[in-house]
Amino acid sequence: MNIHFIAIGGSAMHNLALALHHKGYTVTGSDDVIFEPSKSRLGEKGLLPTEFGWFPEKVTTNLDAVILGMHAKSDNPELVRAQKLGIRIYSYPEFLYEQSKNKTRVVIGGSHGKTTITSMILHVLNYHDREVDYMVGAQLDGFERMVHLTEENDFIVLEGDEYLSSPIDRRPKFHLYKPNIALLSGIAWDHINVFPTFENYVEQFRIFVDSIVKGGSITYNVEDEEVKEVVEASENSIRKLPYITPLYSVKDGQTLLETPEGAMPIEVFGKHNLSNLAGAKWICQNMGVDEDDFYEAIATFKGASKRLEKISEGTSSVVYKDFAHSPSKVSATTKAVKEQYPDRRLVACLELHTYSSFNAEFLKGYKGALDAADVAVVFYLPESVKIKRLQEVTPDQVTAAFQRDDLKIFTQASQFHDFVFNQNFENTVLLLMSSGNYGGLDLEAVRQKVSN
Structure with a gap:
């Protein structure tokens, strides 16, 4: 073609x-x-x-x-x-469906966790040499591309994004895949520029659940109230398979997952990631991977690119970079790092960068999102707000939104960079969260400062 x-x-x-x-x-x-x-x-x-x-x-x-x-x-x-x-003009998701309409389609949806869950599933399948087609939103170790398509593979695993399909097709991408096997990890308002109300946003997930092929299945995070309500209210003729966060413990900076064979050390950490792991486990079992094989493979999973990515570690310090930017993701990531390193000072830095995060109404959703940090920092560039043609966001608005009196706010890149490099990193974890680039922060210089 x-x-x-x-x-x-x-x-x-x-x-x-x-x-x-x-x-x-x-x-x-x-x-x-x-x-x-x-x-x-x-x-x-x-x-x-x-x-x-x-x-x-x-x-x-x-x-x-x-x-x-x-x-x-x-x-x-x-x-x-x-x-x-x-x-013939296709949107990206339309073409993926066209390529996979004779395959068993496995679609991972949710406001957060979908890239990690998809990555976990692909890691497990790759570990056991099980060939599948796929599309995932992050570059994975051991995979040459983020998309792989064949004529012969029976399964395709698709990360189901709720954003719009194309300039001339305003349907969310995951409405077009018609899954046989689906997962829904969580619902937390995002993409406010496209879905101006929370109810409008939730409706997209109802449509997703109803788009599952009759006789198919939905594996869903029953601990998320919105997910639970959406899935259990659906009248689609599908199997509904709930999952919960598995038991785990943290000892000396190591997360241990409880399994039928006892506690097993794993590379990822935090309640959010353990919940993702549980969802991935059930999807893999639906695809024919038994429980023991799943645990053997997942023990070697180090995480998806840009998701709690360790960029440097010293004798008593460590730096993580994460793609988190929406309130639920920021809260989950900050709590996860503090739980993993309870005896270290946590300096959590969030860059407000997206269209949604500069919206005065959406900004209120960040209440408490950085509460797990010992030092909480928000950085944003007023010129970014102007470029997006949005109303001015003031430091007072940010303070009021996060409801933390000691919140440090920087609106100039140079000031934020000076703050980072002037930190005493002894017995400290630095967490950098953004979908942007922190005003051009030199991450290599940060890495060298911490590792020396």
Whole structure:
């Protein structure tokens, strides 16, 4: 097949392009800007556009399909050309469904935890040499790409994102996959720019549960009240399989998971990650992996990229970086680190970076999110608020939202960076949380300061 990507440089899009190239398809693409690592990875396979921009002449009747990325606009000249020529246009999730409609589709959904759970499942299957197709939102150890598609594999494991499919398809991605086996980990309001009310956001998960193929199953976190209500109210003819956080303990900075064979040390930690592990276990068992094989494999799982990623460790200090940015994720991550290192000072730094986090109403959701930290820090750039064309966010608003009198707030990158580098890291854990880059913080310099 001849496939053209409009906005090929995105994290998800370039991985799909690489997967189709690996499958033997002829792949072309365009974008107005491509950053690393997408740029190098596309370049290595000869898929990097020779120049940036949109070129309608690339879209011809020789194409079998066009795949449209969210980064493109609805009036994109290449998209307009494809529409005029009557070429089949797919959104990213539509095309994944097209590639997997004759497979058993396993879809992992939830406001938080879905990348980690999907990564755990793939790690276990890979450990036991079980071949599956997949799409996951993080680069995993032992996997060349974040997307893998074949003709022969029976299963496909898909991370089910609730964000919109494309500029011309406003349905959430996970509505299009029609799972046979599904999981729902948690529901906590996110993507406020698309789902302006909590009820509207929750409705997307109701639709997801109802989209499960009749006779299929939903494995769900019964400890999350919203998830419990959504799943148990569904009248879809599916099996409903609840899970809870397994028993575990923390001893000398090591998390021990209780198993039928006794306590087993594991690499990940925190109640949130242990809950994720329980969900992954039940999905793997639904896919034919027995319990003992799951435990053997999961003991070697070190975590998904950008999720509680240890970037440096000294004799009595350690630094973690995490993708957490929504209130529930920030709270869970901060509590997990404090539980793992109860006798160390925890300095937790959160960068407000997303559209939602700059919304005055959404900001209130951060109440108590950093309470587990000994030193709580919030950093944001007022110019980022202006770029997003939102109302000004003041330090007083942030303090009121978090409801912590000793909260440290920085609105200049240089001041935040000075704070980090002036820390005494002895007997300290530094936790950095953001979906951004902390105002250009030199993480390598942080790593060296802590490890020396």
